[in-house]
Each structure stands twice: as structure tokens, then as C-alpha cells.
Amino acid sequence: MAVYQIVEIGADVLREKAKEVKEITPNIVKLLDNMLDTMYAANGVGLAAPQIGVSKRVVVIDVGEGPVEFINPVIVEQEGQEDGSEGCLSIPGVTGEVMRAAKVVVEALNRKGELQRIEAEGLFARASQHEIDHLEGILFVDKAHKTHRNR
Ligand code: NI
Numbered sequence: 001m002a003v004y005q006i007v008e009i010g011a012d013v014l015r016e017k018a019k020e021v022k023e024i025t026p027n028i029v030k031l032l033d034n035m036l037d038t039m040y041a042a043n044g045v046g047l048a049a050p051q052i053g054v055s056k057r058v059v060v061i062d063v064g065e066g067p068v069e070f071i072n073p074v075i076v077e078q079e080g081q082e083d084g085s086e087g088c089l090s091i092p093g094v095t096g097e098v099m100r101a102a103k104v105v106v107e108a109l110n111r112k113g114e115l116q117r118i119e120a121e122g123l124f125a126r127a128s129q130h131e132i133d134h135l136e137g138i139l140f141v142d143k144a145h146k147t148h149r150n151r
Contacts, residue, residue, distance in 0.1 A: 002034040003041045004052035009091045011053070015137040018048070018055045021071050024113045028058065032069050032111055035060045044089045046127040048134030051090050059108075059131040063123045070108035073132050076117075077105035084126055086140045096144030100129045 039047040049058040059070040080102030087095045103121040106128050110116050120128050
């Protein structure tokens, strides 16, 4: 088990377009395991690799239904709109209201290299869109129509 330090807003890596994973090596599997450890240690519901300083298209999510891993994720379908509150482990103490698609379908590889098609709604859909934005260098505060600083 390894817990990484989470990179915070202002770091260049959070603004880069993350690189596609060409091959699922033991290092990618280790990265996934360590990202899950890091996310759980920080009480987060999602984490993208750039948030630990690794510019690769890798995401982990757990909205309370067990861990989900996305390698090279792409949103292939989306439906509806829903406003909701978000925060980000890379922007401590800030929450904001963001309009997102209510439902999405994500295609991504799992750690075995199998292409998965995942349907998400509710918090899972929101987290998927938030984390996939990280891979494009987009942070939720870029899209929020209202932000609050928490004390
Ligand atoms: Ni985030």
C-alpha cells in the first residue's frame, strides 16, 4: 500500500492533457492500486492520475458502490442535465455548483486490458465527468457557476 501526495491547483500537471496508456504494464496496475489507496486515505470519491503528478489517462472512482477503474476513458453517450455540488482533492476547502450530464456511458479499459462499457448516473456520472475532465487539464472550478470557500 502506498499513499501519494495529492498535487494541488497551481501545479502544471493539473493543466496538461494526460497521455494515453499504450500498454497495461505491472506499473500501471501498481499505479491503480496506489491511486485507490490515496483516494480512500483522503476520503475522496474519485482521483485522476494527474492529481498525483502522473500525466496518464487513468482514473479511479468509488461513490460507495465499490472501486471502479478507468484506463483511457471516453464518454461515448450522455443524456440530460443535472446541477450539483462538487469538490476536488486538488482544491481543498472549495465547493461549487456544476451542471453535468445526468447520465453518461463511459468506454474504458480495465486493468486486464478489456474494453468495458459502463453506464453511470447520479453521483457516479458526476464523478466520471469530473475525473475525465482532469485528463484534459480541466478543473471543476472552470465550469462551476457558483463556488464557495469552506471554513
Ligand atoms: Ni478533482
